[in-house]
Amino acid sequence: MTVPAEVREHWREARVSARNDGLVPALTLLSRALSPSTPPRGPRGHAVVPRELLVEYREFADRGGYGERTGTSAPAEPDGHRPDSHQPDSHRPGPEAEPADPLPGLAVLGPATTAQPLPGPDPDAWGAGLAWLRLGNSERLREACVAYLATRKVEGTSLLLQQLVKGALADALIEQLEIEGVLDYLTEDAEETGPDGCSPLAPALPLDPPALARLQAQITEVDRALLRLLGAYGFTAEGPGQAAYASELLADVYCGWPGPAQHSENDRNTPEGTV
Amino acid sequence: MRTLPGPLRTTHRHVRQWADDLRAGALELDRDPDAVHRYLDLPAVRFLAGHLTPPEWDRTGPEAGSGPAHGLATLERVLVSEELARGDAGMMLGSPGASMTGVLLGVLGSQAQKDWVYGRLGERPRWTCFALTEPDRGSAIGEMTTTLTPVGDGSYLLDGEKRYVGNAARADLGAVFARVAGTERLGVLAVLVDTADPGYRAEPLPTLGLRGVQLCRITFDRVHVPAEQVLGAHLPPTRRGMWGIVSVFNRLRPSVAAIALGIARAAHDYIGDNRKELRGAERDLYEELGRRIDGARRLTYRAALAVDDKPSDGYLASAAKARACEVAEEVTLRAPGFFGPGARLDHPLLDKLARDARGVEFMEGTRNIQKLTLFQGLHTGKVGRL
Numbered sequence: 064m065t066v067p068a069e070v071r072e073h074w075r076e077a078r079v080s081a082r083n084d085g086l087v088p089a090l091t092l093l094s095r096a097l098s099p100s101t102p103p104r105g106p107r108g109h110a111v112v113p114r115e116l117l118v119e120y121r122e123f124a125d126r127g128g129y130g131e132r133t134g135t136s137a138p139a140e141p142d143g144h145r146p147d148s149h150q151p152d153s154h155r156p157g158p159e160a161e162p163a164d165p166l167p168g169l170a171v172l173g174p175a176t177t178a179q180p181l182p183g184p185d186p187d188a189w190g191a192g193l194a195w196l197r198l199g200n201s202e203r204l205r206e207a208c209v210a211y212l213a214t215r216k217v218e219g220t221s222l223l224l225q226q227l228v229k230g231a232l233a234d235a236l237i238e239q240l241e242i243e244g245v246l247d248y249l250t251e252d253a254e255e256t257g258p259d260g261c262s263p264l265a266p267a268l269p270l271d272p273p274a275l276a277r278l279q280a281q282i283t284e285v286d287r288a289l290l291r292l293l294g295a296y297g298f299t300a301e302g303p304g305q306a307a308y309a310s311e312l313l314a315d316v317y318c319g320w321p322g323p324a325q326h327s328e329n330d331r332n333t334p335e336g337t338v
Numbered sequence: 339m340r341t342l343p344g345p346l347r348t349t350h351r352h353v354r355q356w357a358d359d360l361r362a363g364a365l366e367l368d369r370d371p372d373a374v375h376r377y378l379d380l381p382a383v384r385f386l387a388g389h390l391t392p393p394e395w396d397r398t399g400p401e402a403g404s405g406p407a408h409g410l411a412t413l414e415r416v417l418v419s420e421e422l423a424r425g426d427a428g429m430m431l432g433s434p435g436a437s438m439t440g441v442l443l444g445v446l447g448s449q450a451q452k453d454w455v456y457g458r459l460g461e462r463p464r465w466t467c468f469a470l471t472e473p474d475r476g477s478a479i480g481e482m483t484t485t486l487t488p489v490g491d492g493s494y495l496l497d498g499e500k501r502y503v504g505n506a507a508r509a510d511l512g513a514v515f516a517r518v519a520g521t522e523r524l525g526v527l528a529v530l531v532d533t534a535d536p537g538y539r540a541e542p543l544p545t546l547g548l549r550g551v552q553l554c555r556i557t558f559d560r561v562h563v564p565a566e567q568v569l570g571a572h573l574p575p576t577r578r579g580m581w582g583i584v585s586v587f588n589r590l591r592p593s594v595a596a597i598a599l600g601i602a603r604a605a606h607d608y609i610g611d612n613r614k615e616l617r618g619a620e621r622d623l624y625e626e627l628g629r630r631i632d633g634a635r636r637l638t639y640r641a642a643l644a645v646d647d648k649p650s651d652g653y654l655a656s657a658a659k660a661r662a663c664e665v666a667e668e669v670t671l672r673a674p675g676f677f678g679p680g681a682r683l684d685h686p687l688l689d690k691l692a693r694d695a696r697g698v699e700f701m702e703g704t705r706n707i708q709k710l711t712l713f714q715g716l717h718t719g720k721v722g723r724l
Binding site for chain 2: 079082083131205209223226229230232233234236237239240241242244245247248262263264266267268273274279
């Protein structure tokens with residue numbers, strides 16, 4: 064995967080911004096950079112976008128409306144087919160189904176209702192950028208955990224200094240460092256291979272969409288582990304749990320949770336390989 | 339970093355080829371640690387013993403113990419350790435050579451000490467050992483009770499007991515960590531010991547895995563340590579104490595992670611080589627295990643580069659060591675599942691790998707110790723920064 068230097072720079076910025084400023088500013092940066100003037104849509108047409116960017120999207124300017132998930136868009140078919148713009152209104156969720164914004168400043172869009180939606184960002188570049196952004200968000204969550212736990216005491220001792228808590232934070236850090244290492248490989252300059260066409264620094268398996276989906280799931284799992292350290296505070300809408308939820312939603316919309324690999328019908332009907 | 343220096347790439351290519359030979363003797367060595375004497379002519383073993391160098395083995399100078407000219411000594415050890423452990427970790431760790439003592443010499447040894455050690459290693463295949471861990475006290479420097487008692491002329495008498503020391507019964511030379519009598523918790527020195535000296539006694543401890551390394555118990559009973567065998571004496575005080583010892587362990591930890599990765603890769607490769615076809619959920623699991631190995635490898639390489647850049651920067655090394663050991667256990671435990679019930683009996687190499695994977699957990703600190711170290715780095719802002 065050869066990635067232009069400017070795209071890699073956008074990834075780095077997304078991570079730094081998510082960590083320092085939060086998920087919405089980071090998504091605004093990344094969206095403006097990789098998907099200007101059209102909402103970045105996932106494989107089934109959904110999108111999670113900063114609310115402030117809605118006015119910049121041509122598809123809505125043409126139609127005179129935003130087409131948010133709430134009230135003006137139709138759900139995708141189970142096979143991923145994007146519904147056309149002539150779907151009857153009765154198929155659209157009514158106002159009672161309106162979901163709240165996942166995070167202040169974010170809007171959720173249903174599948175595009177135009178017959179031919181405008182082209183979005185390159186899926187690989189967008190997917191990797193999102194992974195960087197979500198890593199930064201996860202690191203921000205870790206810092207929030209450390210700050211919160213340092214203020215809590217149990218039997219006169221800081222919660223932060225309980226060994227189980229130390230271990231859990233170290234576990235989260237190990238995951239984040241590993242994720243950073245894998246993403247770094249995408250962000251660094253293209254590798255020169257030796258005369259044998261092989262480099263020990265190259266991963267044995269390609270960083271393909273399933274690998275990226277696994278990485279996204281790994282970020283979600285780290286976030287969940289960190290949220291557990293926050294107790295009920297992490298469950299409140301005012302705490303850092305809300306940004307973690309928005310991050311989960313981004314992973315869902317653009318990657319889905321890695322499930323069983325897609326095999327051919329022939330594969331599914333064939334007995335397992337034998338020794 | 340995605341481009342290796344040419345000499346390092348060449349070294350890796352040769353070591354990778356040599357590693358395959360180690361596999362042939364793996365099970366024999368597992369049954370009989372003394373079988374290592376029958377494999378001393380293997381290129382990988384000769385390389386570890388210091389008697390064979392790959393082409394372009396470019397060192398900073400002709401002096402004994404000179405580091406690589408490319409400056410990435412830790413990354414070099416990582417790449418070599420991963421490949422050779424993929425061949426067989428038991429044979430790699432049970433081979434003659436400077437091994438961990440060489441790393442210690444690189445940080446704390448004078449040129450005269452390096453000449454003495456490498457001179458003896460050059461005569462014929464000789465083993466070294468690295469004696470740190472103590473019974474009931476583990477590897478905590480502050481708890482160490484093995485004692486160096488000054489005798490007035492700059493030399494010492496060494497008394498105490500060490501445990502879980504690889505190759506100690508077959509070693510000619512050893513590096514030993516001990517507290518100077520009457521000093522505080524951190525008054526620890528590293529010294530070189532000639533195992534032929536009176537008072538040195540080592541006996542093997544039977545283990546469940548990594549039998550080739552032949553872990554031992556050592557007792558020291560008034561072993562005389564001349565002043566010239568005290569490591570770091572030529573260095574300024576700030577460089578010879580804990581700073582030096584910590585930077586040695588920072589350099590070693592990525593290599594232990596690499597050994598764990600090599601064991602994991604051996605099990606993963608075994609599945610790929612011995613299953614005719616993998617489909618469906620089995621293929622998914624196989625690929626997932628491969629990605630787990632890849633992730634841990636990236637972390638290990640970054641850890642090595644961090645230490646090569648700054649020897650005191652060992653937090654990534656702790657993360658890599660903890661993760662790589664976890665992956666090694668996971669992959670080696672799941673590998674037999676690809677071959678059905680009884681696989682650990684029908685595929686003895688898989689059984690050996692599952693046992694060997696447990697052995698790396700205890701080297702250079704267990705996973706829990708690494709996590710506590712890592713938390714300390716997080717809490718003090720030394721790791722996880724942007």
